[in-house]
Amino acid sequence: MGGTSRSSIGHILPGTGFFAVGLWHLFNHIRLFSLRPDSYVAPVWFPVPRARWRYLEPALVIAGSALEFAMEMFVDHSTFLPFDADGSIPADRLHNHEHAIICLSLVVYAGAAVHLDRRRSSRGRPAPGARALCLLLASVVFAQELLVFHFHSTNHAGVEGQFHWCLQAVVAACLATSLLGIGFPRSFAVSVARSACVMFHGVWLAVIGAMVWVPALVPKGCYLVRVDGRDTVRCRGEASLRRAKALVNLQFGWYLSFLTVFVLAMYLYVCSRYPAHQAYARLPTVAGGEEEGHVEEARKCGAPRDGGGDVHGDFASLEIEV
Known part of the structure; x- marks a missing residue:
């Protein structure tokens, strides 16, 4: 990707x-x-509550992606x-074109998400x-x-290659959880796993950017060298390489x-901040003149808040068919 x-x-x-996403x-x-919890259906993306900022996530x-595409x-x-x-x-620009393809895929995804949601708004119901x-x-x-990363035109060898092998594992997990989300739209575990994988994807990309191309953070016994117009890490001897890969x-x-601890802490915090809404229902009068009673139906499936039809609060607009 150019210089250091x-x-x-x-x-x-x-x-x-x-x-962030x-x-x-x-x-x-x-x-x-x-x-x-009983009426949970995982949305693909989340709009901002304010109408004018509704599409902030896909817009960002x-x-x-467009900015990164232009840079590449x-x-x-x-x-x-x-x-x-x-x-x-040009041979030295192949990796730029490969990275740009990923940006283009992100633009297609986000643009399609906005278009489908706008169609839903105009029709009053979600598109099938x-x-x-x-x-x-x-x-x-x-x-x-x-x-792209598995068949990269750039030869990710040594330390850089180890970082990218780990990155491929994270991307594979993102792919798997996204596909599982299609078949299991009500699975909270799949949604949390997908979100955590996307977070870890971002963390690991940042780690690669810091540990591979910031000279002060290059592992001991290794150094940056310019090969084919780009900087990469090389180590002094097999022992230094093994140590760097182990790190x-x-x-x-x-x-x-x-990240696992962070996700657990986030779960405990959010659950304590947003407890399950309690709904009440009146039992029908029992034959024989028994007194009419009330029962509390905790976490009633589909129970509206404040008597309305908004099952998922701010995100009702993303309730689409399962």
């Missing part, structure tokens, strides 16, 4: 975006499930043209299969990313453990 600073920023900024989803999935995804294709190169004069792709289609498009993004594995385990 560009390579680092090119991983940290997208990583921050993935983390995953955190937003995690909070709202837990909140939604805590309020209505589109804007961030036109910026920080000797020429702003992504192709040679004969229309071919809209939720499944959005999750399928999200799965395409992760499948595209997994394909990558340790970091992966540390961050995974920290």
